[in-house]
Amino acid sequence: MRAKIAAEDENGTLTREIKHTIFKAYGYNRMEPFQSLFNKALNTQAPEQAVVEAMAHAIRLKLKNWHLNGHDYRATSMRGYPLITIAALHGNQDALNECLWNGVSPNQPAQWxxxxxxxxxRPCLKGIPYSLQTQGASVLETLIGVGGIFTYMHVFTHICAIGRVDLLKHAVHNGTDLGNLRSCNGNTVFQEALLLDMDQGPIIDYLFSEHYTLAYATDNEDRSAMYTSTQLGNEAFCLRLMSRPDTLANEPKKQDILLMAIEGDMRELTLELINGSDYVMGPCHSGLPFEDTPLGRALATDNAELASALLLNSNMHVPGPVKAEALQYAGVKGFGPDILAQIENLPTECPWMLS
Known part of the structure; x- marks a missing residue:
C-alpha cells in the first residue's frame, strides 16, 4: 500500500487533514487505553466508603481515622485495587502522601x-480538565521520586506532554522498561514522541543518546521510527537516524521509505538512502509497476532535479525493460533532453544480476 505523504501548509507545518490521516493510520486514540485500564477502577468500592471519600475529596482526617481503627494502608478494595492506586487515580496528593508515609510501596500491584x-x-490529554492534569503531574512527580515505575505507554505520553525529561530519566533509573512500552496499536516510544512533535525536544534527545536501539522497534504494522519520521515529512530526524551505520540494516521497510522520501521531495534523504550499502537499486525496480519504483516515482512527481540526482547516482542500475519504460514515460511527461540523455546512459547490467 502506498504510504501517505505528509503535506505541508504555507507555514511548513503538517495540515490538520493530513495529520489526522496519519494519526488514523496509526490507530491513534490516546484516550482508548486510559478508558480501558481505568473504567473498572473508577467504579471501585473500597473496604470502607469513607476511604474512597477520603481519596476522592482530600478528607485526610477520614483516612487517618480509618487507619487508627486498625486497617492497613496496604489494603485493597473489594475489586482488588490498592488504596495508593485509588489515590493516584483521583489525583489526591494528601491521600497519596499518607499512604507513602505509612510504608506503602509506590509499586504495589493490584490483585488480578x-x-x-x-x-x-490521569494522562495530560484533551478531554481531561486542567485541574486534574495539574494533579496528575504532581502525582507523577511524587511516585517517580520515591521509586515508582510504569508499564503503560500513556504515562510516557503524559511525561512527554509536560516536557519532564528528568522524570523520564528517573523512572528509567527506577526500573521502567521503555522497550516494553506500546500504545494501543503498538506504537513505540520513538513513534509516540515523533507523533507528539517532540522531534527536537529533550525527550527525543534522551532517547536518541541513551536508548537508540529502540528506534529499530516496530509497531503492529512493522513501521519503525525511521518510517514514521519519513511519513511525517521530518527529513531532519531521518538524517539524524541515518547517521547511525546500522539504521538501514535494521529497517524492514526500506523500499517504502525511499518512495516516500522521493515523493516528499526529500532530496538529501533520498541520496543518503540510495548511497547506503543496504540498497541495491536493481531489485528496487523489478516486479513493480513503474510508478512504484524509485525512478518512476521521481518522474511521476515532475521533479527533474531529484530525478537527475537519481539518474546520475553511481548505485543507479535498472533492468532493460525498466529503462525503456522510463524513456517512454519521461517523453510523455515532457522532460527535457538532459533527463532523456541520463536515462539513455543508465547501465542495465546490474551487479545484482551478475552475482
Whole structure:
C-alpha cells in the first residue's frame, strides 16, 4: 500500500487533514487505553466508603481515622485495587502522601488487574480538565521520586506532554522498561514522541543518546521510527537516524521509505538512502509497476532535479525493460533532453544480476 505523504501548509507545518490521516493510520486514540485500564477502577468500592471519600475529596482526617481503627494502608478494595492506586487515580496528593508515609510501596500491584499505581495517573490529554492534569503531574512527580515505575505507554505520553525529561530519566533509573512500552496499536516510544512533535525536544534527545536501539522497534504494522519520521515529512530526524551505520540494516521497510522520501521531495534523504550499502537499486525496480519504483516515482512527481540526482547516482542500475519504460514515460511527461540523455546512459547490467 502506498504510504501517505505528509503535506505541508504555507507555514511548513503538517495540515490538520493530513495529520489526522496519519494519526488514523496509526490507530491513534490516546484516550482508548486510559478508558480501558481505568473504567473498572473508577467504579471501585473500597473496604470502607469513607476511604474512597477520603481519596476522592482530600478528607485526610477520614483516612487517618480509618487507619487508627486498625486497617492497613496496604489494603485493597473489594475489586482488588490498592488504596495508593485509588489515590493516584483521583489525583489526591494528601491521600497519596499518607499512604507513602505509612510504608506503602509506590509499586504495589493490584490483585488480578494490570497496572501499577503510576499507570493509573490521569494522562495530560484533551478531554481531561486542567485541574486534574495539574494533579496528575504532581502525582507523577511524587511516585517517580520515591521509586515508582510504569508499564503503560500513556504515562510516557503524559511525561512527554509536560516536557519532564528528568522524570523520564528517573523512572528509567527506577526500573521502567521503555522497550516494553506500546500504545494501543503498538506504537513505540520513538513513534509516540515523533507523533507528539517532540522531534527536537529533550525527550527525543534522551532517547536518541541513551536508548537508540529502540528506534529499530516496530509497531503492529512493522513501521519503525525511521518510517514514521519519513511519513511525517521530518527529513531532519531521518538524517539524524541515518547517521547511525546500522539504521538501514535494521529497517524492514526500506523500499517504502525511499518512495516516500522521493515523493516528499526529500532530496538529501533520498541520496543518503540510495548511497547506503543496504540498497541495491536493481531489485528496487523489478516486479513493480513503474510508478512504484524509485525512478518512476521521481518522474511521476515532475521533479527533474531529484530525478537527475537519481539518474546520475553511481548505485543507479535498472533492468532493460525498466529503462525503456522510463524513456517512454519521461517523453510523455515532457522532460527535457538532459533527463532523456541520463536515462539513455543508465547501465542495465546490474551487479545484482551478475552475482
Amino acid at each position: 488487574h494490570d497496572g501499577l499505581p503510576l499507570d493509573y495517573v
